[in-house]
């Protein structure tokens with residue numbers, strides 16, 4: 001199962017406590033997934049098509065909690081995509097109950113069907129969170145945190161994504177808007193911090209935990225990589241120095257003979273040629289008497305200076 005499905009299912013199982021939030025969330029799902037028709041007697045048939053059983057159950061429960069209506073849930077194989085199922089919540093709304101459509105923000109006082117949230121549904125922060133959750137359950141998807149960070153909500157409606165973007169910005173979550181070639185508008189978040197804030201906002205605790213865990217593992221891995229790179233760089237510097245020292249010493253011996261070298265340099269020069277891969281600390285232990293790393297470094301620097309001087313004299 002995809003991470004998107006996990007997150008949407010987790011959100012589908014959350015039933016807000018307050019009825020104001022229940023209404024806000026239901027209004028989002030009904031507006032984005034609903035379909036309104038009239039039957040021969042003139043009653044409205046509202047049908048909401050959800051992708052998962054959990055989401056359909058949520059729509060069903062919120063309808064029952066908020067209004068005295070009797071929805072039914074049914075399942076059907078999706079004709080467009082093989083082997084996927086859709087869950088339909090269907091409810092017949094009698095003419096005397098038409099106010100419910102207005103109450104859900106599905107229809108204005110002129111009987112015009114609308115997708116955007118009613119101002120009253122998103123006036124309070126508690127309701128805004130519930131509304132965003134409803135939008136994500138209906139139109140959202142999110143990448144597994146192991147991959148590229150990406151969360152998006154897709155809209156065919158023109159003004160709605162701007163409204164959702166505005167609500168998110170009230171919670172200091174910055175979502176960007178882009179248009180796909182097929183004309184769909186995509187509201188997306190790519191920054192991991194902002195995705196974490198989003199998951200926290202809509203109450204996806206398990207998803208949030210998983211996301212944070214992977215984020216920590218990733219950042220530790222980056223740290224280790226940086227450390228390895230740093231060690232590799234040190235090693236490269238050390239090898240460069242050794243190559244330079246060996247070359248200088250060989251040229252010096254060629255010019256003056258090993259006996260021509262001052263006594264205190266002779267042993268170190270020979271050790272360096274014999275052990276080109278050894279560190280200065282290791283060379284120090286081979287000296288007789290042994291010398292500390294800084295002692296070897298000092299003597300090696302003097303040896304290099306001496307060699308450079310002597311070789312320039314030609």
Ligand SMILES: [Zn+2]
Nearest residue numbers: 020021126127
């Ligand atoms: Zn509320």
